[in-house]
Each structure stands twice: as C-alpha cells, then as structure tokens.
Amino acid sequence: MTDAPAAPSSTPSADIPAIELRGLRKAFGDNEVLKGIDLSVAPKKVICIIGASGSGKSTLLRCVNRLEEPSGGQVLIDGIDITHPDCDLDLVRQRIGMVFQQFNLFPHLSALDNVTLAQRKVLRRSDEQADEVARAVLDRVGLAEKADAYPSQLSGGQQQRVAIARALAMNPEMMLFDEATSALDPELVGDVLDVMRTLASEGMTMLVVTHEMGFARRVADHVVFMDQGVICEQGPPDQVLGTPQTPRLQQFLEKVLEH
Amino acid sequence: MTDIPVSDDGRLGEGDLPELYRSGRAKQARAKRNRILSYAAGIGVFVAVALLGDWGKIQEAYFDPESAKVLFPEIITTATKNTLIYTFGAFVGGVAIGLLMAVMKMSSLRPYRWFAITYIEIFRGLPALLTIFIVGFGTPTALGVQFPTIFGVPTAGIISLALVAGAYLAETIRAGIQGVPKGQVEAARSLGMSPSLTTRVVVIPQAFRLVIPPLTNEMVLLLKDTALLAALGTTATTVELTKFGRDAFSINLNNTPFIVAGVMYLMLTIPLTYLVGRLEKRNMASR
Ligand SMILES: Nc1ncnc2c1ncn2[C@@H]1O[C@H](COP(=O)(O)OP(=O)(O)OP(=O)(O)O)[C@@H](O)[C@H]1O
C-alpha cells in the first residue's frame, strides 16, 4: 500500500529525511484540520512551525508520532512509513521525544522517577543505569539538585525542563516541541528556551511549534507558517519572518509583534 | 454605619437615608426577628419534652448500667471484632471485584463490556439482603458447597457483601480511572509505553488517589451493612454487633444493648466519615 520504503538503516544518513510528511491529512468528523501537508525535516535540523490558533500545528505534530491518527497521507520516520499497519508504534515513539505545552509530568512520581520510569520499563535499563542517565540529563537541563522534588514542588519552567529531561533520557533521535513555553510565566520562558537552544546546537533534530519569534529567528534552520490546515509559506527564518510574501503571514506577524 | 454619605447635588438631607440603606436595615431587622422566633420555638419544644418525659423510665429502658455491664467484654472482643472482619473482608473482595469490573467495562472487547454491565446492574439492583440469602442459604443447599471460614467467621456473608460492594465500586473506580487527565496517557505513550504498561504505572496509581475518599465512604456503608448478616443466623463466636445486641435484648427486654451496639458503630463510622472529608479536601487542594 506504500511506495517501497527505503531499507531500514540504523544510522540516519544525510539524504534520508528524519521526518517526512507526504500529503498528510487529518479530519475530526467534518472538520478538516490538515489538508494535505508535505514537509521534510533533514537530520540535525531545526524546523519551527508558526501559525494562528486553530491552524492545525498541534495536530500536525501529534500525527508525527501518531498520538493522533492521520486520516490520509504518510508519515515517514528515517524513511519508514509509520502509518503502515505493521508498524510497532511503541518502538517508533521511543525514538521521538515529545514535549507538551502542559508538561504532563507524572504527579505521583519525583522528578528523578519521572525520568527513570520509561527507561526502566520500556528500555529495560537497570535501576542503577537509569538513575545514572536520569541524573545526567537532569544536570543537562540545570536541575540536578531537584531530583527528589515532586512536580507540584517545582515551578512551571522547572517542570518543563524535567519533561525535556524525561524525553532526552530515552536517547531520542528527534524531538517534538508543542508550544513548550506557552504555559509559562514570562520570566521562566528563557530557561526553557536556553535548554532548547543548547539541544539544537548539539545537533538534535527538532520540530518546534512556537509563538516565540525570537527563538524561531535565531535557532530555526527553516520556518513553516501554517494557516487553516495548509502550509501557507516556508523558508529560511530571515525570509519568512523578515519579508513575508502572503497577506496572511503579514497579518499574523503584525499581530504577534504587537505584543 | 453611621456615616451616611450625602449625594453631590444635595438632594438628600442629613438624616434622609438613601433607599439602599433603608431597605438594608429593614432586611436586617426581619432576619433578627426570625432568628429570635427560631430560638424560642426550639426552646419551647425542648422544655415540653423535658417536663412531659418520664426520665426515670427512659433511663432504665435505654441506659441501664447493669444491662450495659454484662455486655462487656464480649461486645468488643467478639461482636465488634467480627463486625470488623466482615467489613474488611467484604471491602477487600469488593475492591478486587470492582477493579476487575471497571477494567472489563472499559475493555475494547464487547463481551467483556456486556458482562461487566450485566454484573453491575444485577448487584446494584437487588436488595443486599436478597443477595445475602441467595449466597448464604441458597448456594450451599443447591450446590452442596460449604463456604470456608476465615479468622473464625464464615465467608458466605463476606462473599455476598463483596458481590454487592463490587458492583458499586466498579463505577467508583471507573470514574477514578477516567478522572486521570488525558495528557498523562499521552505523555506515557509518547515515551514508548504500551497501553497496559501505561495503565499500570501511570493511570492506576493516580486513579487510586482520586478514589480513596469514595472508597473510604464505601467502607462506612459496608460497616453498616454487616448488620444484615444477622439474618444469616450466627453462632456465639461468629456474631456481629447488631445480632449481638438483638440477642442481649431478648434476655431481659431492655433497650440498652442496642444503644451500646449503636455507640460501637458510631465510634467506628464517625472517624471514618471525618477522614473522608479530610481526604476530599486534600484532593481538592492538590488539583
Ligand atoms: N481531539 C479533537 N477533536 C476534535 N477537534 C479537534 C481535536 N483536536 C483538535 N481539534 C480541532 O482541530 C483544529 C486545529 O487544532 P490544533 O490544536 O491543531 O490547532 P493549533 O494550531 O495547535 O492551535 P493552538 O495555537 O491554539 O494550539 C481546531 O479547530 C480544533 O478545534
């Protein structure tokens, strides 16, 4: 049912995109939210998706690891179509880290246990090994000393950084960020963006939905503007954010920059 | 209160109350009058009962120290102890059945859902006493099976109460499981956890916290429902509180054993009810 997928390769090569969407469609009942999206993310690149509320950004991101079931089209991860019925989704998701707007930390577990849980239960790492990895990634996000705190004892920014650490502990090949800073108080946004910027500079493949135009301009290799379920305009950040071509994008940027 | 503002245009004189204040004062006066009337009515009834009641006779019939004394220590060492065994046994069984039925009712397989729905409807719809009769009298006779005993009491009563409690707890537990935010499941799945692993290590532990208050409440209901087991006929060693009181009553037809048994129940139920309130408040705070 698919074009013959490329042979599986454990080391992603430069010419196979890490993520590729082909004619991706998604409808909720009669509501067509994604109307045929084509997008390709090369390994180690950072793509930022911008667009108005309701334009389908979250839905697109959630189709990439199939938290949302696409209604049509294909999603290829390292050249393999993951919409194929034979695909083991649990295995795919281990390779794709995801960070949510609302953090979604497990409230009944300490920061450390949040980070070790999937390592132990999914990757079957030993307690000591998982612990060691967890402390290392918590250190990477600047929260080594908060290992024993529970989510309710952490600020929003700290919770989000633990959530990033939780995803990183699985050694993902790529990361999805869905408005990771939108639920944060303004003074806490910087810490999270710093972590994301560092990740990008270390060569993580990232697909980032964001309203932070500064981050998009400085960090993204490519910016995608979505409008009403289609990609309306895309290109290098300076071009998309600096010289918008379509009236839609011009309006959107005016509105965002007013704030 | 005394500082009545005068409007700018000077239309209101110094002593001339604005409509807002006049109306407010009238309402306060009416409320005060109603309060006084309520107190007066209550005191009147109280005085009438105190004067008309035959207190010597009432004390003798309900609070007779001699009739109370002979109840001890068996009312505690046997009756209360057995009541607690029946309660905990039925509770543990009920939670196990409830969890199973909750999971079955949420199953993607239709026969499992139907089974759970049928079970829940039957045991919620029947009077508990009828279930107790079916299990306790009917089943041993019909099938020739003898229920084993645990901690010295027969399990027939425990099983029947557990069957009933399981039906109610199934809905409670299901509500708890569905009360766990969707984002929790999504976060777990995005880390590569399977659906069943997600349920075990992410959903159930959080659902458990949500259902502790209603679970404790069910324990209170069960504690009271153990009184129904009196109908199964119990021996001197397996008797629970209500039957114990009933037996002691027949000795000299004095009400005191019932009152003492009642106090025993209240000493157990009131702290538990209080605990439920505390736990509910804590859950509210942590949301
Ligand atoms: N589970 C769902 N069921 C039905 N409709 C949905 C569902 N999820 C999203 N939608 C609809 O899809 C559309 C796009 O939603 P989506 O969350 O992808 O937008 P978005 O671009 O992420 O917006 P925002 O910036 O507000 O997060 C909206 O109209 C929304 O109502």
Ligand SMILES: [Mg+2]
């Ligand atoms: Mg969104």
